[in-house]
Amino acid sequence: MLKFLHNIQWNRVLYLSLFFLGVIAVVIVMSLVNRKDDQQVCREINIFIEGKEAFIDQGDISALINKNYGNITGKPLVDIPLHKIEQMLKKLPYVSEATVHLDMTGILAINIAQREVVMRVINKNGREYYIDLNGLKVPTTLKYVPHVMIATGNIDEGYKNPLDSVSSTLVKDLFRVTQFIERDELWSNQVVQVFVNQDKDIELVPRVGNQQLIIGTADSLAQKFSLLQTFYKEIIPKVGVDAYNKVNVKYAGQIICEKRGAWTFDDLYNPEKKVKNNTL
Structure with missing residues (x-):
């Protein structure tokens, strides 16, 4: 009997005993935590x-949750x-991302990322909508008017549903022009609006001139x-800011x-020639 006891690896028995005691302790603790979670309220x-x-604020989110799910505060977790709740918030047209989670102390945390709009379109029928960075349509609101480029004029494409993609080549072009302008400090200061004329050509409305x-x-x-x-750099200094009514660069x-008050056209510049006096 003593020989048998002597042959037992007591260190191993001790380690195994401690391991099983640890597992039992974890199970007990988790059971208590789960029981506490069941009773925990927000x-x-x-x-x-x-x-x-600033399309939406904390008050808007709280009101929406209360309307659909009642008062969350005081409810069991x-x-x-x-x-x-998270899926509902993600469907809002002004929201690009939303996460909702609870912590162990009973605090509900809601994180909202708003869509960034880059252009406001007013079509030929007066219908208005925004375009966001991803080329999706966002509805306008009286609550907030962002400072973005406005596109007006002979624009056919309207607005049906929030987050519809832009469909027409013209509005896609307006989006590209707006993005180009916004990336350039000079032009973002000089161009205040884009306009589509009767020929469906895009025009820029300058701040100066x-x-x-x-x-x-x-x-x-x-x-x-x-x-x-x-x-602006070579011609206006020679002829003055009011000399010409139209400046057309759509041809390669x-x-x-076009001179103001006349229908005479002067080709003032091409890459192979140099401006001399006021005309070539």
């Missing part, structure tokens, strides 16, 4: 809204439909804006200017 709701826009700056489509934007920069490599 003590507080914290709403965090990110983004430079197990009765709060986190996933449904009252010329019609016609760029046509969104093709070759870098070249077209380079030509417009040449007009040319600046075509």
Whole structure:
């Protein structure tokens, strides 16, 4: 008997005993925690809204949750439909992302990222909508008017449902033009609006001067804006800011200017020639 006891690996027995005791302790603790969670109620709701826009605020989110799920504060945590609340918030047209989670202390945390809009479209029938960074349509609201580029004029495409994608080539071109302007400090300061004329050409409305700056489509934007920069730097100093009514750069490599009050066109610039006096 003593020999048998002597042959037992007591260190191993001790380790195994401690291991099983640890497992039992964890099970007991988890059982107590789960029982506590079942009884825990929501003590507080914290709403965090990110983004430079102000389409929605904490009050809007709280009101929406109360309308659909009642007063969350004071409810048992197990009765709060986190996933449904999160999916509801993600469907809001002004929200790009939403997360909802509870912590161990009973605090419900809601994180909202707002959509960033880059253009406001007013079509030929007066229908208005925004376009966000992803090219999706966002409804306008009287609550908040963001400072973005406005596109007006002979625009057919309207608005049906929130977050519809832009469908027409024209509005896609307007979006590309707006993005190009916003990325350039010079043009973002000089261009205050984009306009579509009766010929479906895109025009720029300048902050300084009252010329019609016609760029046509969104093709070759870098070249077209380079030509417009040449007009401002080389031509206006020679002829004055009010000499021309229209400045057209929609044709490759040319600046075509229409004199104010006349129908005479002067091709003032092309890449192979240099401006001399006021005309070529």
